[in-house]
Amino acid sequence: MGGDAAGPIPDASHDFAIWEKRVDALMVLCAERGHFTVDGLRRVLEDMPAENYDTMSYYERWIVSINQNLIEGGVYSTAELAAKMSEVAARGDTYGDATGG
Amino acid sequence: MPHDHHDHLSPSGHPYRPDNDTVLTYWQQMEIAIRELLIEKQIVTAAQIAGQIADMDARSPADGAAVVARAWTDPAFLERLRADGSAATREMGFDIGPMKLIAVENTETLHNVVVCTLCSCYPRNLLGLPPDWYKSRAYRSRTVREPRSVLAEFGVTLPDTVEVRVHDSTADMRYVVIPARPAGTEGLDEAALANLVTRDSMIGTGLARSLRP
Numbered sequence: 001m002g003g004d005a006a007g008p009i010p011d012a013s014h015d016f017a018i019w020e021k022r023v024d025a026l027m028v029l030c031a032e033r034g035h036f037t038v039d040g041l042r043r044v045l046e047d048m049p050a051e052n053y054d055t056m057s058y059y060e061r062w063i064v065s066i067n068q069n070l071i072e073g074g075v076y077s078t079a080e081l082a083a084k085m086s087e088v089a090a091r092g093d094t095y096g097d098a099t100g101g
Numbered sequence: 102m103p104h105d106h107h108d109h110l111s112p113s114g115h116p117y118r119p120d121n122d123t124v125l126t127y128w129q130q131m132e133i134a135i136r137e138l139l140i141e142k143q144i145v146t147a148a149q150i151a152g153q154i155a156d157m158d159a160r161s162p163a164d165g166a167a168v169v170a171r172a173w174t175d176p177a178f179l180e181r182l183r184a185d186g187s188a189a190t191r192e193m194g195f196d197i198g199p200m201k202l203i204a205v206e207n208t209e210t211l212h213n214v215v216v217c218t219l220c221s222c223y224p225r226n227l228l229g230l231p232p233d234w235y236k237s238r239a240y241r242s243r244t245v246r247e248p249r250s251v252l253a254e255f256g257v258t259l260p261d262t263v264e265v266r267v268h269d270s271t272a273d274m275r276y277v278v279i280p281a282r283p284a285g286t287e288g289l290d291e292a293a294l295a296n297l298v299t300r301d302s303m304i305g306t307g308l309a310r311s312l313r314p
Contacts, residue, residue, distance in 0.1 A: 006238055008254060009251060010239060012234075021154045024153075030144070042220050070135065085134040088137070093125055098130060
């Protein structure tokens with residue numbers, strides 16, 4: 001990416017949503033506990049196709065990377081994740097409903 | 102706002118946070134699932150997650166500004182900052198974690214600017230989370246190729262006599278720019294000087310504020 005041609009620097013900024021802050025916190029806490037390193041986080045981000053930078057937001061790319069690192073590290077299985085994601089989706093249609101009490 | 106949310110309460114009876122009432126995305130669903138799995142497996146607690154968020158929210162460019170103001174006024178501190186940025190900022194009580202912090206100084210003939218071309222590495226434990234533009238593809242791509250034109254977009258136009266040095270951060274090494282001290286500030290104390298130090302001046306996309314006459 002460094003050195004590629006690109007347009008003007010975007011000047012918009014936004015306040016982070018709570019789910020984004022939680023992704024950030026999970027990265028820091030899991031790294032502190034030795035479940036992956038910052039290099040591991042970056043490896044998955046760098047392996048992503050460039051299109052992901054247009055189609056996904058920053059913390060969306062991060063949760064993908066955190067997930068891949070945790071599965072590779074054996075923290076949980078893909079089956080456990082699938083079951084938990086179904087359970088989450090069944091709670092409701094909004095983040096507020098699905099995130100529980 | 103397209104509609105009013107005041108009557109919209111969550112199952113617990115509390116109003117939704119404004120960012121909680123949009124349609125659940127797949128990635129949000131994944132965040133909730135991962136967070137709950139980590140709690141169930143006793144890797145983290147909900148309180149630790151909340152605590153980490155609070156710690157991160159508490160960090161701001163004001164922390165970095167205090168370090169810069171100290172460096173401007175205390176030559177012995179500046180020496181320690183040059184020798185070991187991590188240790189010198191820790192000495193001021195900032196918890197900068199395991200990362201190696203390198204302070205780079207702007208002078209009349211040298212301007213430093215920081216980027217992370219690979220991802221978004223940033224001295225987050227000193228300045229808080231990076232601004233969106235720092236993480237943008239455009240900033241990361243162009244800063245290493247045409248730094249002067251990027252700086253000009255930020256309103257920083259440098260004469261050719263000033264060398265521009267671009268620092269590419271890594272996972273383990275974070276840079277903070279010590280901007281040049283504005284002229285005419287000899288009489289100011291540390292707190293007043295810190296007010297002149299902006300976030301962008303510590304990334305290198307800005308200069309310290311000049312003194313209003």
